[in-house]
Amino acid sequence: MALLDIQNLRITYDTPDGVVEAVRNVNLQIDKGETLAIVGESGSGKSQTAFATMGLLPHNAQVSGSIKYQGQEIIGRSHEEMNKLRSNEIAMIFQDPMTSLNPYLRISDQMSETLIYNSPDGKRMKKKDAIAECVRMLEAVKIPNAKNRIHLFPHEFSGGMRQRVMIAMSLLCRPKLLIADEPTTALDVTVQARIMDLLVELQEEFNMATVLITHNLGIVAGSCERTVVMYNGDVMEQGSTIDIFGKPGHPYTQGLLSAVPRLDRDEERLITLDRSFETQLAEV
Amino acid sequence: MSTNEPILSVRDIRVEFKIKKRNALPWQQPEILRAVKGVSFDLAEGETLGIVGESGCGKSTLARAIIRMIPSQGGQVVWQGRDLIKMNAKDLLAVRKEIQMIFQDPLASLNPRLTAGQIIAEPLKTHYPNTSRDEVKKQVRELMEKVELSARMINRYPHEFSGGQCQRIGIARALITNPKLIICDEPVSALDVSVQAQVVNLLMDLQKELGLSLLFIAHDLSVVKHISNRIMVLEFGNIAEIGEAHDVIHNPQSPYTKELINAVPIPDPIAERQRNAERRALAANA
Numbered sequence: 001m002a003l004l005d006i007q008n009l010r011i012t013y014d015t016p017d018g019v020v021e022a023v024r025n026v027n028l029q030i031d032k033g034e035t036l037a038i039v040g041e042s043g044s045g046k047s048q049t050a051f052a053t054m055g056l057l058p059h060n061a062q063v064s065g066s067i068k069y070q071g072q073e074i075i076g077r078s079h080e081e082m083n084k085l086r087s088n089e090i091a092m093i094f095q096d097p098m099t100s101l102n103p104y105l106r107i108s109d110q111m112s113e114t115l116i117y118n119s120p121d122g123k124r125m126k127k128k129d130a131i132a133e134c135v136r137m138l139e140a141v142k143i144p145n146a147k148n149r150i151h152l153f154p155h156e157f158s159g160g161m162r163q164r165v166m167i168a169m170s171l172l173c174r175p176k177l178l179i180a181d182e183p184t185t186a187l188d189v190t191v192q193a194r195i196m197d198l199l200v201e202l203q204e205e206f207n208m209a210t211v212l213i214t215h216n217l218g219i220v221a222g223s224c225e226r227t228v229v230m231y232n233g234d235v236m237e238q239g240s241t242i243d244i245f246g247k248p249g250h251p252y253t254q255g256l257l258s259a260v261p262r263l264d265r266d267e268e269r270l271i272t273l274d275r276s277f278e279t280q281l282a283e284v
Numbered sequence: 285m286s287t288n289e290p291i292l293s294v295r296d297i298r299v300e301f302k303i304k305k306r307n308a309l310p311w312q313q314p315e316i317l318r319a320v321k322g323v324s325f326d327l328a329e330g331e332t333l334g335i336v337g338e339s340g341c342g343k344s345t346l347a348r349a350i351i352r353m354i355p356s357q358g359g360q361v362v363w364q365g366r367d368l369i370k371m372n373a374k375d376l377l378a379v380r381k382e383i384q385m386i387f388q389d390p391l392a393s394l395n396p397r398l399t400a401g402q403i404i405a406e407p408l409k410t411h412y413p414n415t416s417r418d419e420v421k422k423q424v425r426e427l428m429e430k431v432e433l434s435a436r437m438i439n440r441y442p443h444e445f446s447g448g449q450c451q452r453i454g455i456a457r458a459l460i461t462n463p464k465l466i467i468c469d470e471p472v473s474a475l476d477v478s479v480q481a482q483v484v485n486l487l488m489d490l491q492k493e494l495g496l497s498l499l500f501i502a503h504d505l506s507v508v509k510h511i512s513n514r515i516m517v518l519e520f521g522n523i524a525e526i527g528e529a530h531d532v533i534h535n536p537q538s539p540y541t542k543e544l545i546n547a548v549p550i551p552d553p554i555a556e557r558q559r560n561a562e563r564r565a566l567a568a569n570a
Binding site for chain 1: 338339447477479480481482484485503509533544545546549551552559560563564
């Protein structure tokens with residue numbers, strides 16, 4: 001059985017200009033311990049799919065289809081049930097490490113919250129124990145001098161450090177599935193490389209499945225086994241990363257791959273995405 | 285590229301910021317952050333110089349100091365034989381129509397209360413206030429066509445455009461005074477790869493057509509390599525390396541450049557996994 005099984009997912013919004021289909025018909029599965037990449041341009045519905053899995057869609061979203069986590073339906077669950085799932089089973093890292101931490105709270109306070117209210121063994125953890133556990137986790141994500149740093153505020157950390165704090169926070173309850181939504185987009189390339197190395201290492205250590213949402217095809221090539229290509233709310237193709245990058249089947253994937261300037265090649269002119277496949281899609 | 289005198293030569297430019305410590309006593313000297321520590325380079329006519337480095341290395345500060353958006357603490361910026369740093373305000377204004385800038389955030393760099401046409405016309409109205417209305421309109425329309433925007437969109441507001449289209453408006457605004465140099469501060473880093481390719485191609489075409497010089501600041505080495513003739517790598521306000529683009533990428537001399545290049549992912553699963561393994565092995569040994 002797949003760890004996460006999404007079938008016929010459709011997310012729509014009623015707007016004054018009519019119904020907007022953010023996600024049309026998404027089918028995908030993730031197995032235990034697997035790394036899956038979801039790639040696509042902005043507006044392709046990749047984050048919407050992730051938000052639906054986390055139960056974080058806004059109230060006016062209309063969802064149909066099914067998202068099963070370990071065989072259990074997620075769509076339609078109550079807030080309390082989702083909270084339980086979010087703390088112990090599925091965790092998420094967001095794109096912007098600057099805005100996803102609460103600026104008013106010390107790292108120690110916002111990190112330990114998760115453990116105090118949702119400790120893995122079901123009991124309420126003492127604050128002191130929770131903070132000790134947080135320090136251990138900060139050390140696992142290689143924050144030097146974590147014992148003292150934990151009492152600082154988010155603005156006293158650099159971007160890369162804040163993203164490490166976010167990762168540490170999401171791993172506190174040992175999730176089985178980690179959804180990383182553009183975790184390195186706001187960071188420098190050198191920091192990005194270090195964060196990706198860290199994620200790969202932690203994934204092996206904790207035996208998590210990871211969904212990596214990104215538009216950076218280079219990162220996908222380096223660390224994901226399978227790739228899902230999304231466009232305009234639809235899955236264009238999915239398969240092993242080596243196959244998709246080696247022999248892209250869909251014209252959209254081919255276009256995306258050839259639009260990226262590459263450091264290891266000299267091209268005269270960048271190939272822009274040929275949008276003619278859109279008319280083909282409309283005809284089908 | 286011409287081999288004549290450089291159009292811009294920067295000599296030993298320094299930018300410093302004073303940082304007041306919290307709870308400092310009034311007579312205590314503020315700490316000094318040296319953002320740009322004496323950078324020198326030349327830019328030829330029609331040349332593109334790429335400036336790369338991590339955030340905080342001083343790339344944007346350097347660009348802003350060159351056109352005197354922020355004061356510098358020493359050095360020279362010689363623009364066609366005249367030092368910009370010592371120039372008075374009136375002459376500076378005249379020079380500014382020859383040096384234009386394109387910014388990183390396409391939407392934030394456009395005034396939300398002006399239409400696309402008004403935004404593009406603004407520099408013209410500042411530098412040539414006597415231009416007739418019809419002439420302004422004509423030039424704006426021509427430029428919109430040139431950056432591949434339909435002239436029908438002239439009365440739309442920035443929020444009605446996509447990120448790529450907003451960046452085209454920014455480019456049109458920079459072009460309207462017929463500049464000789466355009467400073468591009470991360471012009472494509474907020475765009476999707478497919479849109480990024482279009483904007484990069486547009487910039488390269490315009491450069492060829494109009495003979496522009498470009499200072500192209502970005503943190504994405506692959507884009508910089510593609511667009512630049514030469515590349516300058518900045519590290520903590522110093523030049524780590526400067527040279528022909530091909531040489532800097534394929535035969536980097538400074539360890540910092542090597543580190544940057546190794547960190548750029550390549551969209552090829554087999555090659556990239558090998559590079560990752562090598563990098564991790566290196567990190568484990570260190």
